[in-house]
Amino acid sequence: MNLKPYLITGGAGFIGSNFIHHALDVRSDWRIVNLDALTYSGNPANLTGLPPECADRHRLVQGDIRDPELLQRLFRENRFSGVIHFAAESHVDRSILGPDLFLETNVMGTFRLLEAAKAFWAAEGKPEDFRFIHISTDEVYGSLGPDGLFTEQTPYDPSSPYSASKAGSDHLVKAYFRTYDLPVVVTNCSNNYGPYQFPEKLIPLMILNILEEKPLPVYGDGKNVRDWLYVRDHCEALMAALDKGVPGETYNIGGNEERRNIDIIHLLCETMDARLDRSGAAAGKRLIRFVADRPGHDRRYAIDASKIRETLDWRPRHGFEEALEATVDWYLSHMDWVNAVRTGLYRKWMKDNYDDRVEK
Numbered sequence: 001m002n003l004k005p006y007l008i009t010g011g012a013g014f015i016g017s018n019f020i021h022h023a024l025d026v027r028s029d030w031r032i033v034n035l036d037a038l039t040y041s042g043n044p045a046n047l048t049g050l051p052p053e054c055a056d057r058h059r060l061v062q063g064d065i066r067d068p069e070l071l072q073r074l075f076r077e078n079r080f081s082g083v084i085h086f087a088a089e090s091h092v093d094r095s096i097l098g099p100d101l102f103l104e105t106n107v108m109g110t111f112r113l114l115e116a117a118k119a120f121w122a123a124e125g126k127p128e129d130f131r132f133i134h135i136s137t138d139e140v141y142g143s144l145g146p147d148g149l150f151t152e153q154t155p156y157d158p159s160s161p162y163s164a165s166k167a168g169s170d171h172l173v174k175a176y177f178r179t180y181d182l183p184v185v186v187t188n189c190s191n192n193y194g195p196y197q198f199p200e201k202l203i204p205l206m207i208l209n210i211l212e213e214k215p216l217p218v219y220g221d222g223k224n225v226r227d228w229l230y231v232r233d234h235c236e237a238l239m240a241a242l243d244k245g246v247p248g249e250t251y252n253i254g255g256n257e258e259r260r261n262i263d264i265i266h267l268l269c270e271t272m273d274a275r276l277d278r279s280g281a282a283a284g285k286r287l288i289r290f291v292a293d294r295p296g297h298d299r300r301y302a303i304d305a306s307k308i309r310e311t312l313d314w315r316p317r318h319g320f321e322e323a324l325e326a327t328v329d330w331y332l333s334h335m336d337w338v339n340a341v342r343t344g345l346y347r348k349w350m351k352d353n354y355d356d357r358v359e360k
């Protein structure tokens with residue numbers, strides 16, 4: 001069979017690896033080149049256990065999206081049908097402590113990738129079915145008050161170096177459509193959760209701290225709201241954007257599952273208590289600590305996903321409570337994976353980010 005080659009960047013990270021599992025499963029005619037620099041959050045172990053017929057169609061290339069020669073060689077050798085771009089520095093707290101890398105990877109890296117894709121696409125005679133899918137975040141829109149939703153028309157108003165760097169990359173991608181006609185599609189998604197998420201983000205961090213009976217650091221008053229989406233639903237939305245998305249368009253993706261941080265933490269405590277048979281003085285909620293807020297902390301994110309629902313016929317298939325339980329069970333049954341990612345560098349991060357956050 002003639003396999004269709006796709007370049008996936010950042011495919012050893014959380015969402016990218018889930019997407020590769022999904023794509024190899026549902027697209028038997030795909031061959032994937034996974035370009036990943038294997039930073040602290042990139043982990044080849046996220047892609048082990050693929051069935052042999054899938055593993056043969058996936059190749060991990062350790063390399064940087066900021067490397068033009070490498071990109072040029074990969075395009076020349078593989079003649080990709082499309083690019084699905086996940087690679088990024090992705091954690092807000094890290095962007096506050098060290099923004100440089102966010103600008104370099106998210107803005108300059110995306111620029112280098114666009115240049116390589118444009119050069120290849122132009123040399124091939126500008127094939128109409130080529131696609132550049134840029135995976136972005138709802139955080140580019142800034143913070144909402146108690147009412148309203150982010151639509152594709154909401155003006156960009158990013159608060160953190162992370163979201164500002166993602167906003168910059170979104171603008172570049174759209175400029176390559178307007179200026180050069182490169183067939184790009186931009187997606188802006190809400191907070192994801194599920195297997196393989198690096199345990200610096202809210203949900204896996206809380207699961208593991210409850211397990212180890214460590215403090216649960218709640219930023220500010222814990223009433224910040226996020227709209228949560230199970231990662232597999234995000235992967236299906238990205239497939240719909242690739243198959244049916246209109247070049248030059250943006251699609252907001254969300255789960256319509258708004259939750260306050262503190263409510264999620266309570267739910268995780270209860271779920272973990274049930275799994276670990278803890279109650280009374282041993283119950284997880286005793287570990288909750290309200291700590292200094294994140295600077296520039298957005299109050300509320302909420303997505304209006306009606307465009308992707310109505311025009312691409314996508315909707316999430318997992319409810320929050322059920323998929324959160326499945327996520328807890330995934331972490332509890334993958335302690336080898338957990339222990340392997342919690343290297344010395346992870347311990348240093350926990351010290352840098354949390355040691356100075358005095359309890360309030």
Ligand code: NAD
Pocket residue numbers: 009010011012013014015016035036037038039040041042043063064065066085086087088089090091105109135136137138166188189190191192193198
């Ligand atoms: P992640 O940090 O788990 O994965 C990022 C991956 O990119 C890692 O494998 C890392 O090694 C790789 N990478 C980093 N710099 C690179 C470089 N210079 N060259 C090549 N590879 C590099 O992040 P994630 O949560 O999987 O996020 C993936 C994408 O989705 C990001 O673009 C992020 O902005 C976006 N996004 C994430 C969420 C979320 O809730 N996690 C929500 C919406 C959008």
Ligand code: TYD
Pocket residue numbers: 092093191200201202203205217218219220224225226261294
């Ligand atoms: P996070 O998982 O970092 O995602 P994002 O900042 O991209 O939304 O954080 C989700 C929410 O949880 C956010 O409001 C910050 C909060 N949070 C805490 O209260 N404590 C923590 O230790 C972390 C990591 C996050």
